Amino acid sequence: MNTTQLFLGVIFSSIGLGYFLYGKKQKMTVPFLAGLVLMVFPYFIESSILLGTIGIALSALPYFLRF
Known part of the structure; x- marks a missing residue:
């Protein structure tokens, strides 16, 4: 695993946590x-x-699909 993958993983996991809690x-x-x-x-x-x-x-x- 390189630095780019680690950084992207942290960013997308943080966005995912926000969506998870909101949902x-x-x-x-x-x-x-x-x-x-x-x-x-x-x-x-x-x-x-x-x-x-x-x-x-x-x-x-989630922006394009609203159920």
Whole structure:
């Protein structure tokens, strides 16, 4: 694991924690699940480019899907 992957993992996990807490408090499914996935997925992705791409897509998902 290099520094870029560590930094991206911390950033996306922090965003995920925010979405997770927001979704839990508001009882909204999409932010809750997106937050959960954002907190877990950096452990399984080796590529920095793939990590950034998936992280940005998951971070934008609750904005476009409102359930």
